[in-house]
Structures are given as structure tokens and as C-alpha cells.
Amino acid sequence: MIVAERKPLDDIIEMLGGQGKVLAVGCGTCVAVCFAGGKKEVEMLASSLRMSTNLKGNKLEVDETSVQRQCEAEYLEVLDERVKDYDAIVSLGCGVGVQYLAERFPEKRIIPALDTKFMGGPTEAGVWEERCQGCGSCVLGITGGVCPISRCAKQLMNGPCGGSKHGHCEIDEDVPCAWQKIWESMEKLGRLDELMQVSAPKDWSTSRDGGPRRVVRDDIRTPKTEDS
Amino acid sequence: MAMQQAIENTEEKGRALKAGSNLERVLAAGHFAVTGELEPPKSHDADIVRKRGKVVEECLDAANITDNQTAIVRMSSIGSALLIKDSGLEPVIQITCRDRNRLAMQADLLGAAAHGIKNVLCLSGDHQSFGNHPGAKNVHDIDSMQLIRMIKDMRDESRFQCGEEIPGGGPRFFIGAAANPFADPLELRPHRLAKKVAAGADFVQTQLVYDMDQFRKYMAKVVDMGLHEKVSILAGVGPLKSTGMARYMRDKVPGMMVPDIFVDRMADAVKGIDKDDKAAKQEAWRAEGIKICIEQCLEMKEIEGVAGVHIMAIGWETAVRPIVEGAGLMPRPKVD
Amino acid sequence: MTQSPEFEPQIVAFCCLHCAYAAADLAGGSRCGYPSSIKIVAVPCTGRVDSVHLVKTLEDGADGVMVAGCLPGRCHFQTGNLHAKQRVDHVRELLEEIGLEPERVRMVNVSAGMGVQFAENAKDMSETIAALGPNPLRVPKSQASTTDAALEGTN
Numbered sequence: 138m139i140v141a142e143r144k145p146l147d148d149i150i151e152m153l154g155g156q157g158k159v160l161a162v163g164c165g166t167c168v169a170v171c172f173a174g175g176k177k178e179v180e181m182l183a184s185s186l187r188m189s190t191n192l193k194g195n196k197l198e199v200d201e202t203s204v205q206r207q208c209e210a211e212y213l214e215v216l217d218e219r220v221k222d223y224d225a226i227v228s229l230g231c232g233v234g235v236q237y238l239a240e241r242f243p244e245k246r247i248i249p250a251l252d253t254k255f256m257g258g259p260t261e262a263g264v265w266e267e268r269c270q271g272c273g274s275c276v277l278g279i280t281g282g283v284c285p286i287s288r289c290a291k292q293l294m295n296g297p298c299g300g301s302k303h304g305h306c307e308i309d310e311d312v313p314c315a316w317q318k319i320w321e322s323m324e325k326l327g328r329l330d331e332l333m334q335v336s337a338p339k340d341w342s343t344s345r346d347g348g349p350r351r352v353v354r355d356d357i358r359t360p361k362t363e364d365s
Numbered sequence: 366m367a368m369q370q371a372i373e374n375t376e377e378k379g380r381a382l383k384a385g386s387n388l389e390r391v392l393a394a395g396h397f398a399v400t401g402e403l404e405p406p407k408s409h410d411a412d413i414v415r416k417r418g419k420v421v422e423e424c425l426d427a428a429n430i431t432d433n434q435t436a437i438v439r440m441s442s443i444g445s446a447l448l449i450k451d452s453g454l455e456p457v458i459q460i461t462c463r464d465r466n467r468l469a470m471q472a473d474l475l476g477a478a479a480h481g482i483k484n485v486l487c488l489s490g491d492h493q494s495f496g497n498h499p500g501a502k503n504v505h506d507i508d509s510m511q512l513i514r515m516i517k518d519m520r521d522e523s524r525f526q527c528g529e530e531i532p533g534g535g536p537r538f539f540i541g542a543a544a545n546p547f548a549d550p551l552e553l554r555p556h557r558l559a560k561k562v563a564a565g566a567d568f569v570q571t572q573l574v575y576d577m578d579q580f581r582k583y584m585a586k587v588v589d590m591g592l593h594e595k596v597s598i599l600a601g602v603g604p605l606k607s608t609g610m611a612r613y614m615r616d617k618v619p620g621m622m623v624p625d626i627f628v629d630r631m632a633d634a635v636k637g638i639d640k641d642d643k644a645a646k647q648e649a650w651r652a653e654g655i656k657i658c659i660e661q662c663l664e665m666k667e668i669e670g671v672a673g674v675h676i677m678a679i680g681w682e683t684a685v686r687p688i689v690e691g692a693g694l695m696p697r698p699k700v701d
Numbered sequence: 702m703t704q705s706p707e708f709e710p711q712i713v714a715f716c717c718l719h720c721a722y723a724a725a726d727l728a729g730g731s732r733c734g735y736p737s738s739i740k741i742v743a744v745p746c747t748g749r750v751d752s753v754h755l756v757k758t759l760e761d762g763a764d765g766v767m768v769a770g771c772l773p774g775r776c777h778f779q780t781g782n783l784h785a786k787q788r789v790d791h792v793r794e795l796l797e798e799i800g801l802e803p804e805r806v807r808m809v810n811v812s813a814g815m816g817v818q819f820a821e822n823a824k825d826m827s828e829t830i831a832a833l834g835p836n837p838l839r840v841p842k843s844q845a846s847t848t849d850a851a852l853e854g855t856n
């Protein structure tokens with residue numbers, strides 16, 4: 138899932154500026170399961186925005202709603218009429234959701250309420266960890282199911298580096314060393330010999346370095362008719 | 366014993382030098398090599414670099430010039446290297462994968478070679494969170510293993526990393542790698558060295574060694590695997606400065622093992638000295654630190670597979686001469 | 702903060718049925734009593750009290766909110782009271798961001814037999830709130846939010 142976290146209240150209020158009528162829009166997918174942008178979080182944020190601006194003497198009018206998924210235009214249709222009544226929209230979606238709202242409602246100011254953090258999952262209740270950076274050319278098949286791109290602080294392809302200690306990374310005792318994990322996993326799989334090969338430089342052109350990316354599936358696209 | 370072996374190895378490897386640097390020649394001739402480390406200043410003051418170079422000039426076969434060590438901005442490794450090279454000390458430039466991508470690295474290597482630099486050490490680089498620009502974006506386009514391979518391919522195949530041919534032949538570098546015998550998982554470390562050798566490392570400088578027992582175990586395995594015949598291993602040594610530093614290195618520095626005995630010896634060195642007599646304490650500490658370092662160098666000479674020492678006395682360059690002299694490693698050989 | 706002498710705090714106490722609610726009953730029925738400013742809301746477990754409840758209660762004008770659960774280790778649902786404590790802490794941080802005094806929200810733990818302690822806690826809370834003064838959000842009634850209006854209907 139995409140993991141996000143609420144921005145400081147003051148930052149959101151500053152972006153909103155002055156008085157007005159605001160619609161806070163949650164998203165029922167990734168950010169709902171990581172407790173950042175679901176219905177309850179929308180309620181909390183709307184309440185907090187009202188209270189905080191009220192205390193400062195220029196109370197914002199904040200209404201609440203939530204859609205199943207902000208990152209698909211179809212799910213935003215339900216807002217088409219409603220947004221007309223508002224001066225701005227506060228999105229509790231991930232960065233994708235915010236942009237889909239901005240694309241659909243170009244005449245409205247769209248404010249992100251969340252900081253989108255990473256693709257990952259919970260490791261225990263209340264703790265989420267990064268697992269993938271969307272490098273566009275997955276190497277998990279040769280690294281024992283542990284991603285060195287997102288989980289090694291230096292994105293090594295031939296780790297571990299000399300900073301690995303007691304299973305954690307040199308940058309932080311709370312961060313497990315990805316390469317220690319890769320090593321253990323490959324050992325269990327009886328494939329340690331593969332780690333002895335020097336792996337070639339990664340082709341980053343499939344990653345963000347190649348520019349904004351796009352996936353096209355001709356079998357799914359809307360068919361072109363004769364006359365179009 | 367070690368020297369005998371080194372001579373045989375050289376014969377095995379043949380006399381053809383890869384880069385022809387002084388360090389390579391000293392090693393090829395079977396001498397116990399001595400390298401050291403110089404830290405460039407946090408300024409553009411050329412005199413500081415030259416002065417630091419002068420102090421160690423006669424004691425070292427080559428000096429590493431660190432590259433934004435601990436992710437703190439300093440004068441560039443190549444820029445500083447040219448300064449000490451001009452005054453007669455052979456530099457080993459360092460390149461971290463943290464700060465440059467493959468384009469910048471290859472461009473720098475061509476530039477360095479054009480200026481007559483012949484040694485390079487390949488490093489991952491300390492994470493930028495340790496340094497003075499923690500908000501920096503790191504690169505890590507390729508890792509240190511791939512960097513070694515890239516420089517080797519430039520030299521031996523005359524090819525850029527992309528496979529394109531380098532007009533007129535590739536730059537010739539004596540390629541170095543770092544090794545930490547004390548990082549986890551311990552049992553992997555000799556294998557990781559093997560990987561660096563397979564990637565193309567000609568020499569290796571280890572992390573600071575204090576735990577001689579663990580280092581001996583590591584070297585036994587390395588020799589067992591025959592790695593010492595394919596790569597020249599320089600053991601990292603460095604003088605302790607105080608009890609506090611010894612303790613700090615034991616407890617806080619990642620990838621470092623300092624046995625209690627050295628912490629105790631440093632503490633004993635200042636016993637009986639008035640607590641407030643800072644100068645006397647410092648003198649006693651420094652004398653003991655140098656003494657321990659000399660003992661270590663002497664021990665290193667006896668360990669099979671160790672081809673030399675790499676002395677790290679950052680910020681204390683004046684310690685280098687007494688250590689090299691004390692270990693009976695002066696004068697440095699002149700090999701043509 | 703200026704404060705009218707006749708200010709009588711309005712404090713909502715979410716009380717667990719298994720402990721604090723019974724304790725409040727005990728206190729009420731005995732000499733020790735607890736301040737009339739405390740309005741009890743019975744909950745099956747303090748674990749049922751969500752952060753949203755605490756925030757909305759304040760938004761709707763309460764001067765203080767107290768969450769009263771079982772003693773640590775004595776929750777009928779194992780850890781409901783511990784979760785409640787985490788949420789109270791979380792809301793206190795949020796209040797700071799909002800600009801309200803975090804002291805307006807508090808967690809206390811009592812057992813069913815601790816009527817005296819409940820009364821003491823309630824009195825202490827009441828005094829804290831009296832010192833803080835009224836919830837500033839209650840004063841201007843003109844710009845009532847949707848929830849204000851909704852709650853006014855239920856009051």
C-alpha cells in the first residue's frame with residue numbers, strides 16, 4: 138500500500154489561507170488502511186481545522202466527505218456537483234489522489250493534507266516500513282525476496298557494506314540491514330553462491346531516472362472504432 | 366615468510382605492471398608497503414594540503430586522499446591529490462559512490478589519469494546523514510563493487526561502462542578496495558573480499574584493526590581461500606589518542622572492534638598524572654598510542670597474507686613518522 | 702485567562718462500565734461525592750473511546766474530557782484501557798497543534814471499589830479546568846459548525 142502521514146495542522150491552514158468554505162476529501166483505499174486519510178481521519182482533520190481557525194478568530198467552514206478511491210477519475214464523479222459550493226478542497230489522498238482531484242477540478246485550489254511517504258506495509262500495529270521504490274525492473278527474484286533498492290540505505294547491489302552491525306544498518310539502529318536479510322534469506326534458500334557473483338550496474342532507465350513513466354496495455358485500452 | 370611469499374606471488378603474476386604506480390611497484394617487488402591517509406581541508410587552502418603531505422612524504426609509498434569523508438564537504442580528492450603529487454608524494458585518490466554517478470566518475474577518472482594519477486580507492490561512502498549536509502540527495506548509481514569492475518574494464522578492455530570503446534585506450538589505474546573484517550555478518554567478510562577481487566581489485570586497505578585475534582581469523586580464511594595471492598592486502602592501523610577515543614571507538618563507531626585491553630592500556634598510561642595537567646596527559650596518551658600502533662605494525666608483518674600497513678592518523682600526521690620508524694619500515698624503498 | 706467568577710466547568714467523563722462507572726456510583730452514593738460539573742457517559746470499555754470522540758466533545762463545547770478506565774492490567778478486554786491512554790496522549794498532542802490546552806483531556810484509572818479515588822480524580826480535574834477557564838470554542842455561538850448544530854438538538 139501507499140503509506141502517508143498527516144502534515145502539521147499549521148502547514149495545512151497556511152496553505153488554505155484566510156477564511157472560506159472547504160471540503161475535506163478522504164480516500165478509502167491505501168491511506169485509509171494506514172490511518173492517514175480514511176473517514177475517521179477526515180473527521181479528525183475537519184474538526185481540528187475548525188477548532189484551530191476558530192481559536193485564531195477566522196473560522197473556516199470545513200465539510201467532510203470521502204471517496205472510495207481518489208486516484209481514478211470515475212470515483213471522483215460523485216463530487217462534480219458538490220465541489221461547486223467550496224472555495225478549496227483539502228485532499229487526504231496520497232500524492233496521486235491530490236493530482237487526480239486537481240485534474241478533475243482545475244478551477245479549485247487543491248491542498249494536500251498528507252505527506253506521501255512510501256510503498257510499504259505495517260510490520261506491527263502502528264508501524265509501517267518501506268518495501269518498494271518502483272524501480273521498474275524488480276530484482277527480488279535474485280535477492281531472496283528482500284529489496285535492496287528500497288531497504289538498503291545505499292541501494293547496494295553487492296552488499297552488505299562495512300557499516301552493517303548486529304543486523305542493523307549504519308544509519309540507524311531501528312533500520313534493519315537489508316543485505317544482512319538478503320544474506321540470511323539466500324542462505325536458507327541454499328543459494329549463497331549466487332551472491333558471490335558481482336552483479337552488474339543496474340539499468341536505472343526503468344526507474345524515475347528515465348523520466349516520468351507510463352504503462353500501456355493495448356489489450357485493455359478503449360478500442361478504436363473505424364470512424365474515429 | 367610473508368615477503369618470501371610475496372616475491373613468489375609476483376613472479377607468478379608476472380612482471381607486467383597494471384598501472385606502474387609507486388605503490389604497485391613497491392608491492393610487486395615484494396616490499397612490505399606503507400600507505401597512509403590525508404584529509405583535505407574544509408577550505409581551498411593549498412598550503413594546508415602541501416604541509417600535511419610534507420610531514421608524511423618520506424614515510425609513505427602512497428597517501429590516500431579522502432573524498433568527502435564522513436559526508437563532510439572538503440577539498441576534492443583529485444584537487445588535493447594534484448597538490449601533494451606536485452610536491453613529490455604519490456596520491457591514491459578515493460571515489461565514493463554516494464556523490465557521483467557513473468558519468469561523473471568516468472569523467473573524473475579520465476581527468477585524474479590525464480594528470481598522472483595512478484591509484485584509486487573505490488568506496489560506497491558513509492551515509493550523508495552522518496555529515497554536514499544531511500538533506501543531500503545521494504547517488505548510489507553503482508556500488509563500490511561495480512565501480513571496481515568499471516575501472517578495471519576501462520583499463521583492461523579500454524571500454525566505458527556502457528561498452529563503448531575509449532579512444533586511444535583506457536586510463537591505467539592501480540585499483541584499490543576497502544574491506545571491513547569486523548562488520549556483520551562476520552563469516553561473509555572473506556567472501557566479500559573475494560567478490561572485490563573478482564571484480565578487479567588490485568589492492569585492499571582494511572578498516573582500522575585493533576582486534577588482532579579476529580583479524581588473524583579473518584586472514585587465515587583469506588589465505589585459505591588463496592585471496593592474498595590475487596590481491597595485496599594492507600592492514601589498517603592507527604594510533605589511539607586518548608582513553609576516551611578508545612572507548613568511543615569500542616562502543617560507538619559502526620563496524621569497529623576495539624578490545625578492552627587497549628582501552629585499559631590507554632587508561633593506565635595516564636595513571637598518576639595530575640587530572641588537570643592536560644599537556645602531560647596528552648603526551649602520555651600519545652606516546653602510548655604510538656607504542657601500541659608500532660606493536661601492531663610489527664605483528665602485521667608476521668601475519669601471512671598481509672602485504673603492508675595503511676596508517677590512519679587523521680588530524681595527527683606527525684604520528685606517522687615515529688610509527689613507521691618504530692616499526693623498522695624506514696627508509697621507504699625506491700623501486701624503478 | 703479572564704474568567705467569570707460564576708464559571709462552572711462542563712466536563713464529560715467517559716467511564717468504563719466495569720470499573721469507573723461503578724466507582725462513580727459508589728462515590729455518588731456516599732459522603733465523598735464528586736463535583737456536579739462531571740457528566741458521566743458510560744462506555745463498555747475505554748478502548749471503545751476513539752480520538753474522534755474526544756476531539757468532537759471539545760469542539761462541541763465541553764471544557765474538559767476525562768477518560769476513566771480500569772487499573773492497568775485489569776481491563777476486561779485485556780488492553781482497552783492502554784489503547785485509551787495512547788489515544789488520550791495522541792489527542793493531547795493534537796490539542797497543542799490546534800491551540801487548546803492539552804490539560805483539558807485526561808486519562809485516569811480506578812477499580813470498581815475505588816469510589817473515593819474517583820471522587821478525588823474528578824475534583825482534581827474540575828479544579829484544573831476551573832483554573833484553565835471555559836473552553837474558548839464555546840463562546841462565540843454565532844458560527845456554529847454542523848456538529849454544533851447536531852449536538853444542540855440532542856442536548
Ligand code: SF4
Nearest residue numbers: 269270272275276284
Ligand atoms: S527491486 Fe524495484 S520493483 Fe522490486 S521491490 Fe525493489 S524497488 Fe520495487
Ligand code: SF4
Nearest residue numbers: 289297298306314315
Ligand atoms: S548497513 Fe546494510 S542496509 Fe545499511 S547501507 Fe550498509 S548494506 Fe545497506
